Amino acid sequence: MKMNKLIIPxxxxxxxxxxxxxxxxxxxKSGTATQLIVNDKPFLxxxxxxxxxxxxxxxYMRPIWEQLxxxxxxxxxxxxxxxxxxxLEGVFDFSLVDxxxxxxxxxxxxxxxxxxxxxxxxxSTYVPGWVKHNTDKYPLAKDKNGKSLLQxxxxxxxxxxxxAHAFKALMKHIRDxxxxxxxxxxxxxxxxVGLFYTARDYTGDKLYKSEVPSDLLNYLKNNKIQPEIEKxxxxxxxxxxxxxxxxxxxxxxxxVDWKNLTYLTEELFTVYYYAHYIGAVAAAGKSEYPxxxxxxxxxKQPGLSYPGRYPSGGPVPHTLDVWRVAAPSIDMIAPDIYxxxxxxxxxxxxxxxxxxxxxxxxQDRNAAFEAMYAFGEQDILGISSFGxxxxxxxxxPIRPAYAALSKVKDAILKYRGTGKMIGLLLDSLHPTxxxxxxxxxxxxxxxxxxxxxxxxxxxxxxKEPKTDLAAGIIINIGxxxxxxxxxxxxxxxxxxxxxxxxxLLDVEFMEEGSFINGEWKATRRLNGDESFGSMGGDAGFGxxxxxxxxxxxxxxxxxxxxxxxxxxxxx
Ligand code: DGJ
Numbered sequence: 001m002k003m004n005k006l007i008i009p010x011x012x013x014x015x016x017x018x019x020x021x022x023x024x025x026x027x028x029k030s031g032t033a034t035q036l037i038v039n040d041k042p043f044l045x046x047x048x049x050x051x052x053x054x055x056x057x058x059x060y061m062r063p064i065w066e067q068l069x070x071x072x073x074x075x076x077x078x079x080x081x082x083x084x085x086x087x088l089e090g091v092f093d094f095s096l097v098d099x100x101x102x103x104x105x106x107x108x109x110x111x112x113x114x115x116x117x118x119x120x121x122x123x124s125t126y127v128p129g130w131v132k133h134n135t136d137k138y139p140l141a142k143d144k145n146g147k148s149l150l151q152x153x154x155x156x157x158x159x160x161x162x163x164a165h166a167f168k169a170l171m172k173h174i175r176d177x178x179x180x181x182x183x184x185x186x187x188x189x190x191x192x193v194g195l196f197y198t199a200r201d202y203t204g205d206k207l208y209k210s211e212v213p214s215d216l217l218n219y220l221k222n223n224k225i226q227p228e229i230e231k232x233x234x235x236x237x238x239x240x241x242x243x244x245x246x247x248x249x250x251x252x253x254x255x256v257d258w259k260n261l262t263y264l265t266e267e268l269f270t271v272y273y274y275a276h277y278i279g280a281v282a283a284a285g286k287s288e289y290p291x292x293x294x295x296x297x298x299x300k301q302p303g304l305s306y307p308g309r310y311p312s313g314g315p316v317p318h319t320l321d322v323w324r325v326a327a328p329s330i331d332m333i334a335p336d337i338y339x340x341x342x343x344x345x346x347x348x349x350x351x352x353x354x355x356x357x358x359x360x361x362x363q364d365r366n367a368a369f370e371a372m373y374a375f376g377e378q379d380i381l382g383i384s385s386f387g388x389x390x391x392x393x394x395x396x397p398i399r400p401a402y403a404a405l406s407k408v409k410d411a412i413l414k415y416r417g418t419g420k421m422i423g424l425l426l427d428s429l430h431p432t433x434x435x436x437x438x439x440x441x442x443x444x445x446x447x448x449x450x451x452x453x454x455x456x457x458x459x460x461x462x463k464e465p466k467t468d469l470a471a472g473i474i475i476n477i478g479x480x481x482x483x484x485x486x487x488x489x490x491x492x493x494x495x496x497x498x499x500x501x502x503x504l505l506d507v508e509f510m511e512e513g514s515f516i517n518g519e520w521k522a523t524r525r526l527n528g529d530e531s532f533g534s535m536g537g538d539a540g541f542g543x544x545x546x547x548x549x550x551x552x553x554x555x556x557x558x559x560x561x562x563x564x565x566x567x568x569x570x571x
Contacts, residue, residue, distance in 0.1 A: 025185040025291045027331055027355070031417025033379040034355035036292065038110065038185045042413040044375070045185075045382020046402045047112065049077040049360050050389050052120075056084065058099035065103040070393035072402035075185070076104050077112040077359055077384045083128045086166045094173045101174075101183045112186045112359070112384070115170070117163045117281060119193045121298065122311040124152040131162065138162070141201035149195065154270075154277045154313065155204045163277075164284035175289035186291060188359060189282045192298040192336060193274055194311020199253045199266040201273075208269050212247045216272065219325045220247075226351065228318035232264050244269050258305040261318060270313035271322045279327025286329050294332040295323070296359045301339055317348045324353070336360035336386070342370040343425065346378050355379065360386040368401040369425060369471035372486060372560070375405060376423025376473030379416045404485050404560035407514030408473070411483050414518070415475050426470040426489055438476035440493045440567070446470045448490060448553055472560075480508075480567040483520075487560045490553040493567060501571065505550040507541045508568035512561065520564055530555035 028037045035042040048068060055061055055078045068076055078100055086092055097113075104111045116126035124132075131138045131152075141153040152159050167189070174184050195201055200208060219225075220233055221240050232248045233239075239247050244265050251265035261267075282293045297315040304310055315323055315333035323333055334357045335349045342361060349356050356378065361367045363385045374380045385398045393399060405412070415421040422435055426446040434443045447467060472486015484491070493505065511522040524530075527541065554561045 024179060024289070025182055027292050029417075030413075031419075033417030034381065035413065035416070036185065036357075036381045039182050043110070043185065044405070044409045044413055045075045045110075045112070045357065045384065046073055046405055046409075047075040047077050047359075047382055047384030048073045048388025048396075048398070049114075049384045049386045050079070051387050052079060052116075054389050055079055055096065055100055056081065058096060058103075061099065061103055064389050065107050065109075067393060068388060069107040069109060071388065071396045071399045072406055073109060073388065074402075074406065075110045075112060075382065075384070076100075076388075077114065077188075079114040079116045079126075079191075080170065081126045082115070082117045082163070082166055083126050085170060086128055089128070089130045089162075092166075092169050092173070094170070094177075097170065097173065098177060101178055105181065105183050109183075110185045111183050112188065113174075113184055114188045114191055114359075115167055115281075115285075117167060117190050118152050118159060118277075120191045122192065122194050122196050122314075123150055127152065131159070139203060141195060142203050143198045144202055146202065149198070149201070151195065153201050153203045154273045155201065155207070160277045160280055164281045167281050168284035168288055171285035172288040179289070184291065186357070187282075187285065187293045188334075189278050189285075189293055189295055189330065192296055192311060192314060193278065194298065194314035195270060195308065196311060197308050199251070199263050199307045199312045200270045204269075204273060207273070208244055208266070210243060212242065212244055213272065216322065216325050217241060217247070219321065223321075226318070226321045228261060228264070229268070229321050232261070253306070253308070258300070263307055264318075267307040267312055268319060268322055270307070271315075271319040272326050274313035275315075275323045275326035275330070279329050282327065282329040292331045293329060294334045294357060294359075295327075295330055296334045296336050299335050299337065299339070299345060317351065317354075320351055320354055332357060334359050337367075338362050338386075340366070342367065343373060343378070346374055346380060350378055355381055357381040358383040360384060363387060363390065363397055365397050366469065368398050369469050369487075371398065371401050372405070372471040372473060373423040373425035375412055376421055376475075376485075377425075378423065400560050404562050407562045408475075408483060408485050410515035410518045411475050411477065412473065415477070420476040422474045424470070424472045424474065424486065424489060428468050436496060437474060437482075438479065439496050441496050442474070442494075443492045444470075444472075444474075444489050445492070446489050448488060448556070477564075478566075480569070482565055482567075484552065484563045484565060485560060487554070487558075490551060493550045493552070494548060495569070499569060502569035504547040504570050506547070506568050506570070507550055507552060508566040510541075510552070510563055510565040512555075512563055514562055522564070526555055526563070 025038045028035045080097055120126045138159040139153045139156045140148040141151050178184050217240055236249045248265040252262040255262050295315045298311050300310050332354055335345050337345050346356050371383045422437055424444050431446040467488040470488035475483040477483055510526045512524050513522040550567050
């Protein structure tokens with residue numbers, strides 16, 4: 001192939017740039033899944049978010065870093081406050097940030113920083129005093145009647161510049177201090193942004209009555225649009241020009257029909273300008289140090305499911321396309337989950353081009369089980385329990401799940417996006433799940449054992465505790481070999497296609513262990529009393545009523561088990 005002399009040096013330079021970019025934390029692809037790459041290797045975030053004020057002094061945090069490690073976290077998620085890094089305009093103090101990075105490094109963990117800049121939960125509580133004192137320069141948002149709201153306006157150009165200036169300085173400092181070690185792996189821009197009690201900020205009323213910006217119109221014209229926005233756009237004639245209500249329809253914030261998103265136009269308008277602002281802040285930071293950056297959402301809650309009840313302008317999933325257009329420097333929109341069903345929330349955020357990181361989830365037993373499922377089935381980049389410094393390591397409900405996940409994270413990272421991994425979540429309403437994995441049809445049933453073995457063998461009632469929740473991950477790592485992580489369920493495996501040469505099945509071996517640097521290391525070979533798998537009890541494997549089914553049951557343990565097993569086919 002002939003190469004133009006001018007092109008060779010260009011390719012060379014661009015390769016260098018590419019490899020330099022690759023060496024800092026970034027997002028990459030693996031099969032159908034997205035990976036977070038840190039220190040040039042895929043990384044799974046087993047995180048916990050510190051309380052809002054915990055990182056406001058180095059002294060307060062000193063004993064806490066070690067506690068996080070004891071909870072089996074590999075990542076701390078922690079605020080950095082604009083008011084403390086820039087107490088006087090243009091005068092920066094990053095000593096707290098350095099103490100956070102150092103504290104995390106000493107525990108061999110990573111750090112996701114939360115930039116508490118212009119907004120924290122909609123309000124502007126963390127802006128420096130010199131911003132709070134100057135509402136002429138840094139204006140507040142206004143309601144329909146012109147009354148000032150308790151938050152800074154996203155239309156405040158000077159506010160945006162000041163926030164972007166501070167965040168840029170922060171990211172430059174982090175690059176200088178941390179690029180080599182890569183302790184800081186991601187940054188969240190602001191926190192749960194949006195307006196309360198109003199769908200839009202009337203400071204921008206003129207803009208609302210003007211043409212939709214051309215970048216959004218061009219996007220609608222040239223891309224596959226997400227269904228919620230496409231529906232409104234098509235219903236109004238797929239216009240490629242016009243004002244907001246001409247393009248997306250009349251906004252009705254009184255009817256509050258959240259199923260039909262009757263308020264969508266005002267919400268999209270608000271999102272556009274929040275995203276534009278936040279995108280500018282992120283871009284300023286990325287111009288210094290382009291690690292992955294995301295925004296987190298106060299999600300729709302039952303009974304509070306329209307904009308203004310949840311913060312209007314925040315990154316809810318039906319507005320993802322607008323974030324893409326107005327904030328291309330934002331890599332992900334991410335849900336904070338305090339409602340009971342985390343799995344469906346993750347599913348609504350898991351859209352083409354949006355991988356899910358859960359920066360905040362409630363701390364309870366269910367969340368630990370849901371985390372297990374989400375890592376196995378929903379390819380999440382990570383999860384983080386909120387208020388992780390609240391409890392002792394012994395009390396933290398996520399700790400046992402993280403203990404097991406730490407042992408198999410290498411396998412999860414290797415097999416995500418390949419179709420060889422299944423996440424399981426069973427409860428009393430859904431006690432069974434059937435699926436195909438490798439060359440097997442597998443049934444997972446809640447409960448530890450398939451049969452009450454103790455009755456069969458010694459005639460006393462089973463002491464097996466009744467369970468209402470079970471979760472786990474199953475990975476098919478070889479033709480007949482599996483990694484099994486989890487708690488309180490058992491598996492029955494059948495061959496998917498009839499095999500007259502080798503019709504019978506059993507567990508050939510089962511081990512408990514973990515992956516160390518990508519290699520499986522067994523801590524015990526299980527058989528006898530621990531193997532419960534086939535017929536159970538002290539009979540080990542190889543004794544069962546239906547030899548065409550192999551049964552795998554966890555050995556008695558209250559922990560999340562980590563096992564590797566292989567099936568033997570025989571006649
Ligand atoms: C969600 C916010 O993002 C957190 O900072 C915190 O305020 C929790 N809510 C509530 O504790």
